[in-house]
Amino acid sequence: MESLLKAMPSMSTILSLYASLSGLSMLFRTLFRTIFNEMVPRRIRDLIAKNLSDFFATCFSSDFTFIVEDRWQAVENETFRAVAVYLPTKVGPSTKSLLLGTNDTSNIVAPPKLRLPVDAKVVDFFQGMRFEWTLCENEAETHYHSHKKYFQLKCKNNYREQVTLSGLLNFIDGLWSSCGEERIIIFTSNYKEKLDPALLRPGRMDVHIYMGHCTPAAFKKLALTYLGIKEHALFKCVEDLIQRTVITPAEVAQHLIMKSDEPQAALGSLIEFIIMKDTEMVEKNGVKTMSKRL
Numbered sequence: 001m002e003s004l005l006k007a008m009p010s011m012s013t014i015l016s017l018y019a020s021l022s023g024l025s026m027l028f029r030t031l032f033r034t035i036f037n038e039m040v041p042r043r044i045r046d047l048i049a050k051n052l053s054d055f056f057a058t059c060f061s062s063d064f065t066f067i068v069e070d071r072w073q074a075v076e077n078e079t080f081r082a083v084a085v086y087l088p089t090k091v092g093p094s095t096k097s098l099l100l101g102t103n104d105t106s107n108i109v110a111p112p113k114l115r116l117p118v119d120a121k122v123v124d125f126f127q128g129m130r131f132e133w134t135l136c137e138n139e140a141e142t143h144y145h146s147h148k149k150y151f152q153l154k155c156k157n158n159y160r161e162q163v164t165l166s167g168l169l170n171f172i173d174g175l176w177s178s179c180g181e182e183r184i185i186i187f188t189s190n191y192k193e194k195l196d197p198a199l200l201r202p203g204r205m206d207v208h209i210y211m212g213h214c215t216p217a218a219f220k221k222l223a224l225t226y227l228g229i230k231e232h233a234l235f236k237c238v239e240d241l242i243q244r245t246v247i248t249p250a251e252v253a254q255h256l257i258m259k260s261d262e263p264q265a266a267l268g269s270l271i272e273f274i275i276m277k278d279t280e281m282v283e284k285n286g287v288k289t290m291s292k293r294l
Contacts, residue, residue, distance in 0.1 A: 064157040
């Protein structure tokens with residue numbers, strides 16, 4: 001036993017070895033981090049970090065996250081704008097900062113507007129359910145927009161259905177009961193076949209009208225309405241693009257109305273948008289997009 005104790009290293013030797021191993025471990029971590037940051041592009045690093053975060057969140061968390069991006073199919077997402085207006089009215093102790101400002105140059109004493117800064121959190125409650133909103137921002141994947149903003153809506157996984165279908169049905173029924181008679185509520189969707197039958201049943205949606213994609217004839221009517229012109233040198237280019245790319249009249253109108261006093265610029269912007277949308281669909285599907293007519 002005595003010989004065994006003599007053969008054991010002293011406490012100072014053990015501590016020295018532990019310190020050496022800790023130093024080597026730290027050195028390797030620092031070296032790996034430096035090499036990783038130098039050799040791997042930032043976008044790929046962010047993607048790896050996001051995927052790892054999503055993986056561990058899925059495995060060890062009972063939460064579900066809804067994502068509301070600032071753009072939807074290459075145009076502004078109206079849902080994102082609605083959330084941006086709604087959340088400042090729900091700020092509480094969980095919100096640590098707010099943006100304050102106004103763009104009303106005609107009235108310098110106008111009440112300032114509130115907006116959420118990036119990474120700000122808002123906790124909201126609805127029918128006893130807790131929801132956490134966070135405004136996030138990261139680098140966009142396309143060169144058309146340098147940054148992408150989006151809201152994260154977190155809730156318990158068992159609240160998912162209540163947030164989506166049940167919440168929408170209750171909202172619609174509430175509108176009908178509060179509006180009285182002779183009211184028309186119009187809903188639009190690009191994917192009717194994906195909607196729940198409970199939403200489409202008579203009593204909620206009584207009349208279904210297929211509007212179709214934009215055609216050259218519809219484009220000319222929109223150009224006359226928003227630009228006040230019947231002919232233009234760029235009409236032929238727009239019509240050719242519309243015939244081979246799926247685009248809605250609302251998307252066309254959005255680009256025409258933004259520059260209604262400059263037909264040349266408005267049509268040029270529309271052409272760039274259609275080409276961009278066609279390119280994105282080709283990259284996503286690997287095939288040329290073609291209009292689907294019913």
